[in-house]
Amino acid sequence: MVRRFIRFLLCLVGAVLIGGALFYYVTAPNPLDEAHWQNLGAADVKNGEQVFWAGGCTSCHAAPGAEGDQKLVLSGGLALKTDFGTFYAPNISPDETAGIGRWTLAEFGNAVKRGVGPQGEHLFPSFPYGSYARMTDKDVNDLYAYMKTLPKSANVAPPHQLSFPYNMRIAVGAWKLFYLNDQPRVALVSPSDKVKRGQYLVEGPGHCGECHTPRDALGGLKNDLWLAGAPNPEGQGRIPGITPGSDKISGWSEADIANYLETGFTPDFDSVGGQMAEVQQNLSHLPKSDLEAIATYLKAIPKH
Known part of the structure; x- marks a missing residue:
């Protein structure tokens, strides 16, 4: 009985050590060479x-x-x-x-x-x-x-x-x-070069989804609700959706979106506010062609 218990204990310790080593191996930092x-x-x-x-x-x-x-x-x-x-x-x-x-x-x-x-x-x-x-x-x-x-x-x-x-x-x-991966957030059918540029800016350096997309319990973005709007990460209000089906910009043309990003004014002459004000000020430094590419991409993604 004692020997069996010792064997069991040794097996348990071994399993824990192997499991821990495997967990560390698969979760270790993975920098590029x-x-x-x-x-x-x-x-x-x-x-x-x-x-x-x-x-x-x-x-x-x-x-x-x-x-x-x-x-x-x-x-x-x-x-x-x-x-x-x-x-x-x-x-x-x-x-x-x-x-x-x-x-x-x-x-x-x-x-x-x-x-x-x-x-x-x-x-x-x-x-x-x-x-x-x-x-x-x-x-x-x-x-x-x-x-x-x-x-x-x-x-x-x-x-x-x-x-x-x-x-x-x-x-x-x-x-x-x-x-963590480098794959597109949404799959687009035969996107033009302009849409591809907009996708790169929005999904990559612009990191728009970090605020405009809801998250799961572990803090990961829900790509099936890409840019559909989300709770404000700082706890007050809600970040609006910016898909073609959202209340925020569903009625805006591509030109309206590009102009908003450039000037901070909506089609009805309201001005950008809240946290988006600083985002708009940053994006206003981009060339007009990039702002137009962002607008074209936002009109090409799935509605939510």
Whole structure:
């Protein structure tokens, strides 16, 4: 009897160890190789600036309340309140100590597209790499070059305030198994080059679905309700749907949408408000052709 119990106990311990090792293996950070980021050619800083505005970097990483040129000082510190706790946007200025000034292109690219930090750690998906994973390597390279031209800041953002188990980075690896990929959010039949460009901007750097798409209990986006509207992640009100069937823009033409993104005015001469005001200000830096591509894509996706 004692021997049987000892055998059982040893088998149980072995199963736990094997299971733990397997879990760690399949959920471990998975950065792209250093070689992946080599031979991309000279960076296009001007394009990097366009990617910067498309990605809305200032919305989270500029100091709260920053205006004008101060928005380009990416000192961090903004509190992002969620059901999982409060995340604080980090300093991503070129400062060598407080920011990302010492990061290599590979470290930057793996943070953006794989959610892996420079020490090989999982980054929390409050940083929307779930969308940025769809960015091209060229755009990442160009963005990296542009961000190195921005002002430095020595500010150190507060640490995240997360309760157990949401503070466990190993759990992020399991989350990535379900939700991190670079595939299109919606399948479009024979899309034109213009629609493809709009899809890239909306689903990739623009990360529009992070706010406009509802999430499941684990915080993953529900792609079957892509851009159908969602509760405000900060707890007040609701983010509207922006599909062809939504109340928000169902009656808008493509020209109306593009003009709204450029000027901030709706077809009935109301002005953009709330959190969308800053998003619109970022997108207004894009060329008109990109705004038109976004509008065309929003008219091409399924209705909800």
